[in-house]
Amino acid sequence: MEVAIVGAGLSGVHAALELAAQGHAVVVFERSGSVAAEASFAQGGLCAPALSPVWGALCGTQPLALQASGLSDAGWRWAARQARSKGWTEFRQNALLALTRQSLARSTLLRRQLQLDHERSEGLLVLMRDEAQTRKAQPLVEHWQAAGIAHQWLDAEACRRQEPGLSPDTPLHGGWQLPEAEASNGRELCLLLKQAAQRLGAHFMFHTEVRALQAGKRPALTHAPATQAGLPGASQRRDALAAAGPSTVPSPREAQTHSFDAIVLCGAQPGDALLAQLRLKPAMRQVWGRTLTAPLRQLEAFPDLGPRANLIDDCHQLSLSRLGQRVRISGGACLQPPSRGDKGFEHLHEVLHDWFPGAIQSQQAQYWQGSRLMLADGLPLLGASGAEGIWLNLAHGGQGAALAAGSAQLLAALIGGRDPGLDLSAFGPDRLR
Numbered sequence: 001m002e003v004a005i006v007g008a009g010l011s012g013v014h015a016a017l018e019l020a021a022q023g024h025a026v027v028v029f030e031r032s033g034s035v036a037a038e039a040s041f042a043q044g045g046l047c048a049p050a051l052s053p054v055w056g057a058l059c060g061t062q063p064l065a066l067q068a069s070g071l072s073d074a075g076w077r078w079a080a081r082q083a084r085s086k087g088w089t090e091f092r093q094n095a096l097l098a099l100t101r102q103s104l105a106r107s108t109l110l111r112r113q114l115q116l117d118h119e120r121s122e123g124l125l126v127l128m129r130d131e132a133q134t135r136k137a138q139p140l141v142e143h144w145q146a147a148g149i150a151h152q153w154l155d156a157e158a159c160r161r162q163e164p165g166l167s168p169d170t171p172l173h174g175g176w177q178l179p180e181a182e183a184s185n186g187r188e189l190c191l192l193l194k195q196a197a198q199r200l201g202a203h204f205m206f207h208t209e210v211r212a213l214q215a216g217k218r219p220a221l222t223h224a225p226a227t228q229a230g231l232p233g234a235s236q237r238r239d240a241l242a243a244a245g246p247s248t249v250p251s252p253r254e255a256q257t258h259s260f261d262a263i264v265l266c267g268a269q270p271g272d273a274l275l276a277q278l279r280l281k282p283a284m285r286q287v288w289g290r291t292l293t294a295p296l297r298q299l300e301a302f303p304d305l306g307p308r309a310n311l312i313d314d315c316h317q318l319s320l321s322r323l324g325q326r327v328r329i330s331g332g333a334c335l336q337p338p339s340r341g342d343k344g345f346e347h348l349h350e351v352l353h354d355w356f357p358g359a360i361q362s363q364q365a366q367y368w369q370g371s372r373l374m375l376a377d378g379l380p381l382l383g384a385s386g387a388e389g390i391w392l393n394l395a396h397g398g399q400g401a402a403l404a405a406g407s408a409q410l411l412a413a414l415i416g417g418r419d420p421g422l423d424l425s426a427f428g429p430d431r432l433r
């Protein structure tokens with residue numbers, strides 16, 4: 001089959017690999033100049049079963065720590081709708097958990113088979129600063145128990161043995177250890193997977209925007225050269241894209257229409273013309289957050305500076321990931337792009353310093369803010385779109401890194417006419433119509 005993929009983030013690159021591995025002729029269309037240029041760029045990288053958004057729903061808080069400031073009326077309506085949808089049925093929870101597990105297993109297999117060598121670390125410690133916070137998170141622990149997710153309570157002393165760099169001055173009640181979790185550098189992974197897909201014959205068209213889709217037995221798409229200046233966050237990414245080199249197949253200057261046997265949509269924005277053409281008007285929003293990534297200081301006298309693995313600060317809803325010799329701290333869930341003068345990055349510095357004082361080389365810190373596409377119910381859109389020949393693999397919200405490998409594997413099975421072996425009805429677009 002000839003298959004087109006729209007978008008070369010984690011979802012699109014994983015899909016390209018899976019489909020090319022099945023012998024399909026794959027072409028990926030990406031409006032930016034490289035893979036992982038949008039949400040997948042410098043995201044937290046944490047891959048763990050049953051964390052967000054189950055977390056907020058189970059603990060009685062909003063599914064997202066939505067920041068009230070600057071929300072438009074539409075934003076409030078969306079937040080209210082999301083709160084209403086927090087009645088997570090067992091069906092949906094189980095579907096999400098099964099997809100995450102499938103994904104973690106698929107990532108492990110791909111890493112071994114393709115001998116991928118990228119920045120990553122295993123294990124997660126969810127830190128609780130005091131007893132009240134620990135009690136509040138109890139429903140989540142019960143959920144882990146019921147779902148058979150391996151977890152173990154460590155008291156403060158055991159946490160510090162596990163993570164000797166934790167500040168002795170910062171109050172710590174204890175933490176839950178989740179050995180199944182891991183974190184990895186998503187952009188580096190995307191670059192490696194792209195190379196693997198290319199070895200299998202996949203073709204990448206960068207700086208190429210898909211402007212229209214046409215359903216049918218031989219679905220078609222119309223693409224044209226993208227104007228970089230119009231892309232969100234283009235100026236921040238310019239240096240990184242330049243460093244990525246000219247991995248570009250030049251596309252013709254005029255708009256072109258090509259037909260395929262299947263088209264997979266792995267990138268879109270709320271109000272996107274492509275979604276409108278598919279008659280999909282889901283309550284979809286961009287949810288903004290930020291990360292800070294910095295090299296760890298290397299001091300012989302203090303070999304334990306910084307985290308050894310991955311942590312979540314439950315109180316601040318921030319994650320800290322160990323990526324090679326660097327640490328990344330990630331957080332924020334806001335419906336508006338952060339404004340000038342916003343103290344968000346200072347907050348990341350403060351929390352990092354609170355847990356691991358003096359651990360990073362601050363002058364070399366890299367700052368990134370980005371948004372993930374999210375539906376009101378927090379579940380991705382995965383499967384047939386309802387329009388003939390067009391498939392969906394997008395809106396993975398705050399779990400796109402964790403879900404990318406499994407989603408692509410299952411979608412490739414569906415497109416190839418095989419049984420995916422997992423009930424994907426929870427993720428279908430019918431729930432939105």
Ligand SMILES: Cc1cc2nc3c(=O)[nH]c(=O)nc-3n(C[C@H](O)[C@H](O)[C@H](O)COP(=O)(O)OP(=O)(O)OC[C@H]3O[C@@H](n4cnc5c(N)ncnc54)[C@H](O)[C@@H]3O)c2cc1C
Binds near residue numbers: 037
């Ligand atoms: C601050 C932050 C922290 C996060 N932390 C985590 C985490 O710890 N763990 C986790 O699992 N997830 C995390 N996420 C979520 C994760 O980053 C996303 O879910 C994931 O990267 C989505 O990947 P994607 O490929 O679907 O989307 P993207 O990476 O956004 O890729 C979509 C691509 O499609 C392209 N595109 C769109 N429209 C078109 C078009 N018309 N024509 C051509 N190209 C097009 C875009 O340019 C883009 O490159 C985080 C997100 C943020 C913002």
